[in-house]
Amino acid sequence: MPKTKTADPRPAVAIGHVEHRVASVAKSARFFEALGVRPIFRNRDFAVMELRGGTHIILAKAKGKIGKGTEAPFDLIVDDVDAFRAGCAKLGLKPSRMSRGSIHDWFEVEDPSGYELTILSSHAGRRPV
Numbered sequence: 558m559p560k561t562k563t564a565d566p567r568p569a570v571a572i573g574h575v576e577h578r579v580a581s582v583a584k585s586a587r588f589f590e591a592l593g594v595r596p597i598f599r600n601r602d603f604a605v606m607e608l609r610g611g612t613h614i615i616l617a618k619a620k621g622k623i624g625k626g627t628e629a630p631f632d633l634i635v636d637d638v639d640a641f642r643a644g645c646a647k648l649g650l651k652p653s654r655m656s657r658g659s660i661h662d663w664f665e666v667e668d669p670s671g672y673e674l675t676i677l678s679s680h681a682g683r684r685p686v
Contacts, residue, residue, distance in 0.1 A: 567685050572612045575631050578619035584669035585616050591648055592633070608633075625671040638662050638678035645676075652676075 579585040586604040590596050594614065597605040604616040614631075635641040638655070642664050645652040653665040663677040 571610050574613045574615050576615045576617060577630060578623075579616050579668075579672075580619055580623055580670040582616050582618055588669050589614065589616075592645075619670070623670045623672065625667075627672050629668065629672040629674040632663075632675040632677055634677050634679045634681075636679050638664070638676065641676060 577585070582599065582602060582604050586596060586599050586606060589606045595607040597607050597613065599605070599616075602618050606614040606616060608614065639662075642652045642655060645664075645666050650666045655662055655664050660680050661677040663675050665673050665675050668674050
């Protein structure tokens with residue numbers, strides 16, 4: 558494995574970009590921004606949204622119809638999943654009930670395209686990510 562030049566305790570590798578095909582780039586960009594994802598660039602057919610750590614979600618127009626309840630191609634992790642769920646409810650996103658697990662707690666929300674997006678608790682603990 559290539560070594561980094563500093564004593565940075567974070568993992569040496571991150572995901573750079575994830576493509577997410579959506580029904581409406583504008584609606585999806587507003588949705589992710591409301592969740593706390595940083596907008597970087599947007600035009601009619603394309604948007605770049607930045608997550609913690611610098612990963613970019615590339616929103617692009619879907620070529621076909623997206624079925625309601627289709628599982629999103631990624632999930633999101635947050636530090637305080639209970640508070641985040643409450644925030645989603647305040648936004649009117651109708652989060653599902655919280656599920657409790659041995660590694661993650663999680664809930665789902667529907668995004669503007671009809672995807673079921675899972676939002677999980679972090680398991681990083683005090684490790685920098």
